[in-house]
Amino acid sequence: MPEVHVHSETMLIASIAALALGPVLHWLSERARGAFAFLDGFVVVAVLGLALLEIVPLGVQLAGWPAIVAVVVGLILPGLFERRVGSKRTHAATSWVVLAGMAFHAFTDGMAVAGSHTHADSHAMEWAVILHRVPVGLAVWWMVLSAGDSKRWAAALVLALIAASTAAGYVFTDFVGAFEQGPTVGLLEAFVGGLLLHVVSHGLGKPKAPDHDHDHDHDHDHDHGSKLAPLLPGLGGLVGLGVVLWLFVYPHLDEGHGRETLTTFWELLLESAPALLIAYGIAGLLGEVLGEAPARWLGRGRAGGQTLRGVLFGLPLPLCSCGVVPVYRSLVNRGVPATAALAFLVATPELGLDAVLLSVPLLGANFTLVRVIVAFILALTVGWLVGGWLERKGGAKLDHAHEGAAKVDERSLPAKLVAGMRVGYGTVLDSTGPWILVGLLLAAFVQPWVDAESLTRLNPFAQVGAFAIIGLPIYVCATGATPLVAVLIAKGLSPGAALAFLLTGPATNATTFGVIEQVHGRKAAFAFVATMIGAVVSLGVLVNLLLPEFAGGAAAAHHHAGHSPIAIASAVILGGLFVVSLVRQGPRGFLGRLWEQGGHDHDHDHDHDHDHDHAASPSETKPESSCCSH
Template sequence: MLYLAASCIALLLGPVFYRFFTTGTGLQKGLDGFIFVSLGGLVLIHILPELLEHGGLLSILFLFIGMWGPSASERLFHKYSNLTHNITLFLGVSGLLLHTLTDGGAMVLAQQAGNSSLLALGVILHRLPIGLAIWWLLKPQVGTRWAIAVLTAMMLLTSVGYFAGEQLLAHLSLDNTVYLQAFVTGSILHVVIHQPHAHSKPDHQGKYEYQAGIGSLLGIGLLFGLMLMGSDGHEHNHHAGFVPQLLQWMLTIAPILLICYLAAGVRYALGLTPNIKHPKLKWIQSLIGPETLLITGLLLGPWLALFQAVGILCITGYLTYAKVIPNTATFNSNDTFWKFGLSHIVDRSAPWVLLSLILVNLISYPSVLLIQPIWQVIILALFLFPMRFCPIGAAVLSLSLAYGGWSISAILLPLLAAPLINITQLKQMRPAQRIILAGLIIFFITLAQWINPQWHAIFNLPEWVNALALVLLSLLFSISLLRLGPRKFLLSLVIFTPKPHIHEQQQHH
């Protein structure tokens, strides 16, 4: 009973924190950053892996329908955009309500002999951001009464899950409701991303992004705490081993990334910048850095580095001959050596590194690991189209695929084409140019699949050096997060940046 009472109190703390944090615009931004990271992270790190385990790749389809379907509906039916958004909000809240039933069951498991109380503590802690998010989502939209009603319903459903027999919980298990839960999980992500509270005073000059960054860092801290508790061995075996795997992956890649950032500063000082006039050199720095060869060569092996270098040179030669202009990110041409490498490049690549931390966990599920290399390449290409990759991000993605056991052709695809085959860049090319480009990419990944070089790391440093590098890398990423704010930091991954919803009824509230 003590666990049940504590979980309900954790939900009720949401309105208290909300009232405190909305006393000023800076605190509001901090609250937004905390919820954006903590609730989104709970979905990606805790809920999504379970959906993949029980529903396979089809659950991802339902998640994307729930996440992007409302945006498509609002574009098609402008007059009913307010209704569409409210339906999405209802679905997202319904998903959180359904999830509370399993929370109650988890606390019962924690009370059984031989189980650790850390499981119950993890449930209680993760309800803090959920209670806060319910108030944050509903109070500006539908008012205080409905927000109180939903929190009350969550406490009642938690009690039902706590006292219900195994038969009721079996009917609501993921095996029976996986696609429904995937759809409502997408609805949750949609509502979180599109800022339902965007009617508050806008921050056009980014004055309060620092506070948003502080909130997001607190959210990251909460997520890591929950992952450590989840690794106690009482969740499914795959998730229990995720934290040690994650830590080892971070320790391995941290020193290489620091070297890459310094190498990027060196090539900037030597004149190889995004604003360079020479078309071939412009394409080389856009596609390969060339500092990303350090990641490929040291962590994936010389063979893959050779494939990447030769492939990029051939693709660059063709694009230069065809007079295709690269779609490069803007930056301040007056940047110093240090600011370019440790600020501009960090801002571009840090979101991809964090995304890869999630992918390391997700893509190693048997249900996600497609057997046929051709299907791996097709699914990966569809993933690349709407994304705004940088060369370092492409190399880190390939490293994640290698750790996940994907085929050599799938590993090579991001190294050759991730910064290139996005919708914005392809629109600047004629149909014949796209066909020739696709032919070059297919030739190199087919050749790699035929030769089948085995990837292996050839770089090994003492543990204390890796730990120090990880501390420095975490510091750089934290500064970037504070500088940009969580939304600008993460949404730079995609080409289509979602805009906040502003509906008429919001102005009333």
């Protein structure tokens, strides 16, 4: 119908014209004090939303689980080239590859505009395509001007290429429709999404702030905006978050390639939030209220005794894989030896009382006893081997200057409680929030693609390795994993594989690795992973040899009961705390936590300047982390 073609062409023109708003907004930001910092925060969050909620999910939808590998490759590949080629050249090259990938993605946008009239909610799809081009145009302009000595004409050329790619997608929809839905395109989209995440999370894509030649006297040191100025990047990020939710989340609430990921993320957040709120409180109070008593007790004796104390210290604490990491970080900050701290980190989420009690009816008393013994052995092994190695290296390179002041602390108990809350829900949360979100998002992306039932058909010993690896990135608490494992055992999963998942699932995830890297360095994180996998696989194989035939307890139905009002309220409160942290640090400061490392200096020379004076820089408030809930 002619009317349809005219309407589609109008939408195509609008989607291309929307790109031009990016340079206009950038031009305006250069002429208004504070607008540049505000816009920088907006761009960072908007581009992250584009990558995480549009480009990567589309790649996963088209290519399946291999797309997740492509995302990881895109995320880490530039870092590998930095060491050989040099960071500045690598950053510039990565930015240009990302821009080419965004031009390719624009081709799919053009196809979406051309085919939108065939969808029931065609107008919503058209406007979604048009509106998300505004942050795209702004991000392109932002990134090109930051890539080396690039000029405005180069940025305009890239925008013209994206516009031409959009038009080409519109024109050639009928010819390339089948190819556009293929796995090759999905892998390319996922790889570009990973590169885009690397560019933004490493502080790239940020042009220099303009020089404002004010004629008025500067002796007042900008008092007229000094209180608001440090918050401008964060406020821009908050607006960007709203745009992301509107453009990329709201349209997929009922249908779309991101629905399953969003649903999984929300479920994980609901399960994690109560434990996280408890954990942040404990993490703050450990240092401010209890002082040096836990550190002195955990540090007594030799490595073996310290490891055992670390396990015992965590037994009464209601912490799962999400909540244990902030407390672990606080213990290390108080000078607790790595032997005790790592044993605490591994044992606490695996030996929770509720998980043990639930195991008895679902898995049987004998298997529950084996589960407890194996978890105990694993924690002692990791604490003694990895922790002992770290202690011989000299432990974590942390600032313990505050310890002397803590010994003569004369504050009242209410003052200590208030200070503890500020530390736990401020300093600790600022450090761990990004890693928590990374862990939740990674689990949300991976979990729907894990076909656990098909894995039960593997050889029993192959199952052990498969389920040990599956448990590494997945966000799951020991209690929540128990019914799932009971069902899988009933379907033929070997007991060793079941234990492998119960060991790695609660004790490891992206958050755990990230914080160990922050505290002790990258080598320590790799050593932790290698030791965990080696010990878990060995223990799982041993269990299969000793218990080849095993029948679980009562039949278990793995289902999600309705979440309690406490869980929902906790998720809302936790989300609010994350938003406050984002505003306080700014998006670049918030993301900078992901690349802090302990043990050595972070050897990147890219720009981590935060155009805001948040209370503590990443180096001043080192992170702590966490992940799930009972």
